[in-house]
Amino acid sequence: MGGLRGIGVSPGAVAGPLIRMATRPAAGSAPPPAVEMPAVEVDVHGENAAARAALEAVAAELETRGTRAGGDAAEVLAAQAMIARDPGLADLVTTRVKAGWLAPAALADAFAHYRGILAGAGEYLAARVADLDDIRDRALAVLSGRAVPGVPHPGHPYVLAAVDLAPADTATLDPAEVIAIVTEEGGPTSHTAILAKSLGIPAVVACAGIASLADATVVLVDGGTGVVDVEPGAEALARAQAREDARRAALAAGTGPGRTSDGHGVDLLVNLGGAEDLTVIGAVGPAGVGLLRTEFLFLDRPDEPGLAEQREAYLRVFAAFGGRKVVVRTLDAGADKPLRFVTAPDEPNPALGVRGLRTARRAPGLLDRQLAAIAAAAEGSEAKVWVMAPMVSTPAEAAAFRARARAAGLAVAGVMVEVPAAALRASAVAAACDFLSIGTNDLAQYAFAADRMAGGLADLLDPWQPALLDLVRLAADGAGAAGKPVGVCGEAASDPLLALVLVGLGVTSLSMAPIALPAVRASLARHTLAHCRRLAAAALAAPDGQGARYAVAALAADQERVAAG
Structure with missing residues (x-):
């Protein structure tokens, strides 16, 4: 019948x-203050307590879902729970209740106030508006005693179509029920994309028109190419x-270390959000951990964890990997991961402010204690x-971090390339530390001035964008010139086709969600290093991300057919 593309x-x-998926009803604007309403007696204490209890119920539910899901979901939902428990939000609700507003109106208006702040705080935080709306809807549902429209349960496997999906959904x-996901909005690094990949559910985002299809329409979803065939024929199926x-x-069939078909080694590593992710690594046989996020220890608490608590959490991960490599990323606070005890609440543009390593400028002891x-x-x-x-930008920052790590007794210290300045000066940055790790998600958003969670900018955020790959090439060349290893730990590393391009650009290790590792290993095993370099050249020569993806897919298929005889 035809196809859609995302x-x-x-x-x-x-x-x-x-x-x-059913569209949630809009919360609407809050009613005017009680003085302009029919005279009613507002139980200030009762209404305020009900509103706060609803927010706490939402936070607890989000934490429960995160704990049950584990992995990336735990980190995402922990951050959402933190929003629901934000003291500033609760204070806004209290102010409105004291002015004569009932709890639902007070909640809706408080969220509207926060919504306006986020929408005007730069693209990075503006994209969190959808998360804020989801928390609002859940809190209002708790107050009214109704269920929030959620994922359907028809009793048989189906393809879920939605405008977008909240992380909690x-x-x-x-995966036995929802066999594929297609959304109209969202980008390649959206929560939907990250969580779908971790669950192993084929998914296509930014697919215009999908939500307008009638229920029960048969669709063929290809989460690799982004094509959704509507009413496909028997031959296509x-x-x-x-x-x-x-x-x-x-x-x-894939086992053993990562390598190309001609024996060029590529370390295949996993990204972990904490010790709870260790249950999923045994079957995929990683060479180690390329990114251990440490935010899970610091989020949703009034003060930093003590040295003993941190040591125990890190030791659990280290013990699971024996003699293998474990790369620990120091605290990446700020922007969408604010911490009560260190992040300034009034920072005008958090995405361009004190975040990542820059937090040490405000609280140097925090970094030293973590190290x-x-x-x-x-x-x-x-x-x-x-x-x-x-979030390292200069060679001086890289050198200073390595010195602090060495002083703490850590022999190998590197930096992430997430800022274009670091990629442009990669040889000097690499010379000042021990290795580079490219975070393609942040690197893309800063290179294109496009928030990584903004679905309307998905084409700019596509990790296949040639300009982004140019920055990866610069970083790889700079690390190579300095004789230092260079990895990629963004979502780009988990794409089996793009992984070939990254290796062709000179990347020496790839770190990804555990579930993606077997596919990347199998993809590398079908191509020589020379093939990878040809694919990289084709991607760099393309006019845009979509053109790069199609050119590389066609060339890779041709090379595989030739290799198969």
């Missing part, structure tokens, strides 16, 4: 009946099934512990 963010091809999807069977067979805890955990482990700092 951005494929989680690989796999599957067909099934489409069911649209995506995190608890059952057979081809898709053959491709999916071959993909799954390659995944099942001491990491070093203490490393002493009791056989793991090869490396540390890296986020």
Whole structure:
């Protein structure tokens, strides 16, 4: 019948009946103050207590869902719970209740106030408006005793279509029921994309028109190419099934270290959000951890964790990896991960302000204590512990971080390349530290001045954008010139096709969600290093991200056919 096109963010091809997710009713504007309303007696204490109890119920539910889902979902939902518990939000509600507003109106207006602040605070925080709306809807539902419209449960497998999905909905999807996801909005690094990939559900985002299709329409979703065929014929279904069977067979057969078909080694590592993720790593056989996020220890608490608590948490991860490498990213606070005890609440543009390593300018002891805890955990482990700092812009920052790490007793210290300035001066930055790790998500948003969670800017945020790949090439060349390893730990590393391009650009390690590793390993095993370099050249020569993806896909398919004889 025809097809729709979006951005494929989680690989796999599957067909099934489409069911649209119900649109939530708009909260609407809050009513005017009580003085302009029919005279009613407002129980200030009762209304305020009810509103605060609703916010706490939402926070607790989000935490429960995160704990149950684990992995990336736990971190995402912990951050949302922190929003629901924000003291400033509760104070706004209290102010409105004291002015004569009932609890639902007070909540709605308080969220509207926060919504306006975020919308005007730069693109990075403006994209969090959707998360704020989800928390608002859940709190209002608690107050009214009604259920929030959520994921349908028809009793059979189906393709879920929606304008967008809230993290709380995506995190608890059952892959046996929701066999694919297609959304009209969202970008390649949106919460929907990250969580769908971690669940192994094929997904396409930024697919215009999908939510207008009628329920029960059969669609064929290809989460690799981003194509959604509407009412596909038998031949198209057979081809898709053959491709999916071959993909799954390659995944099942893949074992051992990452390497190209001619033996060029590529370290395949996993990203972890905390010790709770350790249950998923055994089956994929990673060479180690390329990104251990440490925010899970610091979020949603009034003060920083003590040295003993940090040491214990790090040691649990180190112990699981024996003699393998574990790269610990120091605290990436600020922007969308504010901490009560260090982040300034009135920063005019948090995404361009004090975040990542820059937090040490405001609270140097926070970084030193974390480095001491990491070093203490490393002493009791056989793991090869490396540390890296986020949001580094200059060679001087890289050198200063390495000096602090060495002073704490940590021998290997690198930095993340997430700012274009670091990529442009990569040889000097690499010379000032021990390794580079490229965070493609932030690097893309800063290179294109486009928030990484903004669905309307998905084409700019596409990790296939040639300008972004130019920055990756610069970073890889700079690290190579300095004789230092360089990895990619953004979402780009988990794309089996883009992984070939990254290796062709000179990247020496790839770190990704554990579920993505087998597909990347299998993809590398089908291509020589020379093939990867040709694919990289084709991507760099393309006019845009979509053109790069299509050019590389066609060339890779040709090379695989030739190799197969």
